[in-house]
């Protein structure tokens with residue numbers, strides 16, 4: 001009898017120990033299971049985007065990522081018709097040391113722009129293309145490729161004719177809006193950034209700035225020129241040497257190049273330009289309204 005009781009107690013004891021161990025195991029697992037589960041993607045429930053799309057109030061333009069382009073989902077005409085703001089709020093410039101902004105003006109063309117895009121893809125480097133309305137109408141597929149490959153796009157007037165742009169700021173603004181409408185028609189978004197043909201230095205009178213600000217445009221000139229638009233085509237080596245000579249003492253480099261017909265040496269120089277900048281400690285960004293002015 002006693003023997004039976006002992007055996008029963010032993011079994012109950014064993015069961016109790018087993019239960020305690022099982023509970024301990026469950027608690028231990030509960031503690032560690034959440035850590036071993038894959039994380040929910042951060043973009044879950046919303047469309048993953050590689051660019052910032054301005055909201056109607058223009059109050060979400062503060063994402064400090066130098067590789068992320070910024071676009072508007074509405075044209076200026078739409079904003080005016082709907083009573084939405086057209087002027088950007090005061091947004092802080094993103095100051096990051098040693099960022100190079102490769103910029104290509106006057107395209108897109110069907111020859112050099114695709115070659116430049118291939119090189120940028122090989123190196124995994126983003127760039128900014130300041131396009132004209134006229135060239136975008138001619139080569140919409142190339143414009144779509146620039147956008148699809150995550151580069152920034154800026155407005156560079158309809159057809160780059162100074163006598164139509166610089167008599168007065170209203171004419172300049174009208175041409176920028178016309179170009180925006182063309183870009184919007186092809187991509188479904190429009191840029192905030194623009195580059196004045198010839199650069200704003202020496203072209204803009206004091207009235208241009210306030211009109212552009214009121215309409216949400218941010219103009220960027222450059223502080224490094226490859227001189228690929230200088231008279232007489234320079235060799236690739238000369239273009240690289242020009243970039244090299246101007247990037248020793250700059251904090252950030254906004255580099256002027258062109259992606260049009262006849263700029264074969266620009267495309268030929270690009271791999272060496274990228275490798276040179278990497279060697280000098282630069283990373284690469286795209287121009288946005290938050291990009292510091294040179």
Ligand SMILES: [Zn+2]
Nearest residue numbers: 105106197198
């Ligand atoms: Zn130009």
